[in-house]
Ligand SMILES: Nc1ncnc2c1ncn2[C@@H]1O[C@H](COP(=O)(O)OP(=O)(O)O)[C@@H](O)[C@H]1O
């Protein structure tokens with residue numbers, strides 16, 4: 006037991022002093038590992054937050070009710086009364102064609118092409134519209150509500166917004182798959198990088214390994230320091246990745262504060278995702294261990310004395 | 312303690328280096344292995360140290376048959392020996408102290424106890440003042456003594472030395488021989504390969520002579536020493552003509 010502990014502390018000490026002696030190359034390897042971990046993790050954070058944003062917007066307005074162009078004030082009032090008395094509706098609000106027109110002009114002001122196009126339109130092409138939030142979020146109930154609203158006189162078109170949310174969800178799903186494969190590819194890259202680094206170290210310690218075997222070293226004595234090296238590369242790379250992500254997020258933070266304000270409300274981006282961080286470190290450490298194990302096992306086979 | 316029975320050794324793609332060698336070495340003996348270069352001295356020592364396996368025949372070390380040992384047991388068998396290699400195999404990327412501590416790391420000794428033993432071993436070979444020096448800065452004789460310190464640091468009961476005086480001039484060689492005799496005095500078995508008879512002592516010594524793969528055993532008496540030295544020198548001259 007004591008022996009076992011000795012063996013491990015010695016291996017760890019040896020690796021740490023080696024890393025200190027080659028601080029620069031150690032840093033470079035950890036940087037490569039860190040960046041490789043950062044890429045899929047940032048993608049993941051993006052998709053994760055987009056999904057939540059999508060959910061959030063889905064509950065914002067679910068049905069848009071576009072009125073006929075000739076709808077006059079009394080028609081609008083009648084429709085509004087019907088909406089107010091409808092039990093399935095949580096709340097609704099009217100955006101008149103003038104408001105929409107002003108909004109469009111204002112929004113397009115920053116974009117020259119769009120702004121010119123809008124200016125070129127002499128008449129306001131936009132209809133009056135009600136934006137409605139239903140009490141239920143169930144798709145089929147929304148569908149029946151939409152159909153009943155479609156039949157109200159003066160309504161040109163009722164649009165269920167879940168359509169694009171569904172489409173977005175599919176898109177995000179695709180994004181998740183994409184991230185999965187990117188992560189898988191980068192894991193292979195990391196395995197190769199770490200394996201190769203360990204292989205090079207074994208080569209530079211060839212003499213030591215050879216003598217050690219001759220005077221009675223076990224395979225585990227030879228293997229352990231390299232396994233520690235692999236694990237430490239993973240750990241340091243993982244920590245570096247987290248540091249880099251924190252830095253990137255800090256620069257994002259201000260615009261995100263604006264964004265949250267824009268959507269008023271309870272919505273906030275989940276950026277410091279501790280599960281993600283644990284996963285990143287865990288993955289990096291496992292890959293480090295596996296890469297080192299493969300490299301050192303192959304080397305041990307070639308050192309076989311008899 | 313060490314017993315060979317009809318041992319034959321052939322390397323992949325080579326002829327038989329050793330043929331039907333049988334021998335027995337007892338605890339506490341001082342045994343020389345002689346023969347010209349390429350006679351198989353190193354091979355014989357490697358078979359004893361369990362760093363090579365016999366092609367046929369049995370090698371028994373402390374009643375264990377090397378051929379039948381599990382691979383996982385071999386390292387523990389090797390730790391019974393202190394090995395001094397023909398080419399030192401010192402590690403030039405670390406200082407003397409760190410070279411000598413390697414066997415202790417391998418057998419799990421560490422800390423103060425390990426440092427104490429390393430210094431004791433360095434002291435025995437007269438290199439205590441050089442513990443921080445890099446091996447490359449040492450003379451040939453000092454490097455050889457460092458190799459001996461590494462071999463004895465884990466206090467093995469058997470020392471196996473492969474031509475430890477090979478490239479040294481006479482006075483250095485005498486120093487080295489004195490160190491081995493001192494260990495033998497305290498009960499350590501010494502098995503030493505040598506291609507010259509310089510070191511062979513004034514005492515009666517046991518000599519295993521290898522020639523064309525066959526083993527000849529004889530005792531060398533002090534009176535024979537000079538004749539023997541001359542004949543061995545002739546052999547090495549012939550040998551250098553061959554090469
Ligand atoms: N690993 C090896 N592979 C193939 N042949 C070897 C190997 N080691 C030694 N030999 C051959 O075995 C013979 C004896 O070598 P060795 O035991 O080193 O002799 P010595 O130590 O007496 O000079 C030589 O012909 C040498 O070429």
Ligand SMILES: [Mg+2]
Pocket residue numbers: 352353354397473
């Ligand atoms: Mg030899």
